[in-house]
Amino acid sequence: MTLKATPLNSVHRAAGAKMVDFGGWDMPVNYGSQIEEHNAVRGDAGMFDVSHMCVVDVRGASVRPFLRGLLANNVDKLQAPGKALYSCMLNRQGGVIDDLIVYYFAEDWFRLVVNAGTAEKDIAWIRQQNDATRSNLAITPRRADLSDDGIALVAVQGPNARAKVWQVVPQTQAASESLKPFNAAIVHDTPFGELMVARTGYTGEDGFEIGVPAGQVEALWNALAAAGVKPAGLGARDTLRLEAGMNLYGQDMDDNVSPLDAGLAWTVDLVSERDFIGKAALQQAGQTQNFVGLILREKGGILRAHQKVVAASGHAGEITSGTFSPSMQQAIALARVPVDVAIGDTVHVEIRDKKLAASVVKLPFVRNGKILAS
């Protein structure tokens, strides 16, 4: 199978990136050292090509009521143009079809940004719901390979990320300086075309995710690199998001996992009267597992996905994501554990032939350059 490529593919290759097959996409895992890229984001500014993720514009008069029923979080929280919301999109069984960010730009225009590996499945589902509800919405994927009017995405992250973006694209400063986290602005007439500048990210650091016309992304990327923003690969993106306690779709939750069991109850609105797809199933099942952080306390390996976690009660759970944390210099993990496991407990993780002690901690591990869990 031919791998899909983002508009920056040749730029990554020219920079000597190590490329991997990431869910059917030919993507950079690192440009040399994953740990150096991780540290650049925690301490200065790094950038990620996330153009494999798919912008989906949803337009039409009934877009708000449609999304009210489609998403587990409540789009009625979005009242000011540019405001963004993290949400799961659930199936009728309450499993997670995808996690996404929804932006509100106008009463007839919301924008979704969905994961790469799930985009086709998501779009088919959204179109199916559009037909079923007779909402008559225009659903337009904007990923570069799906659109003549494609949008590439660059995440610029780190304590100096915003200042670097303003240095490179001064036209964005006025509109984006006052943006609070989870807000976006559309900036017209920059040297790189029309930009969506969103104060969002997947690293636990400040920064912007920038939507840029696909034909302009190489120029923007090179200008940011020239300003000292360090290109970072998917390897660093994974250690950063894991330290930040952020879920990865397909690993920490999927079609068969309830958001309530994946630490995402805070994104599910079960309070309002609003009905949404999956609500009845969630109310019926409730939460059956706790989603926690683990820090390995004994030497003997690195925490990894699918390792078994045994509680003091003898009940077992499983690590969903694990790695060596460059910021903490310890093995850390996200895990689904029995509901009798509490923050502060010691559990044991089976690594090869050993059972090693690990502490159960509150997420996140790291936020804005500071280690919070230890």
Next chain:
Amino acid sequence: MNIPADLKYTESHEWVRQEADGTLTVGITEYAQDALGDIVFVELPQVGKAFTAGDDAAVVESVKAASDIYAPVSGTVTAVNQATADAPDSINADAYAAWLFKLQPSDPAAFNNLLDAAAYGKATEG
């Protein structure tokens, strides 16, 4: 890619050096460290442990993944390099200096059946 001519190799990316006393020193190749990325954990075998060729003998973990290191020939562990376990990134810095363990081979001729540098070079091009 650096593949020293005075060493022998396995298809699973171990390098093997024959010492004057007949023991074999084992590490992982430049190719292997590059593929693994930043190495953060090394588990060494116990001195005195006997392995059959192909047995799991050690573990090297990078940020990305865990990788088993196999005994290139049958034999008994005579020494391990604690310095490599204490500083796993020394493998990234110099894969051919940061050895993992030494084996006393049960068959001294087994060394000669390992890949030479040219054959290993070909194996890594595939």
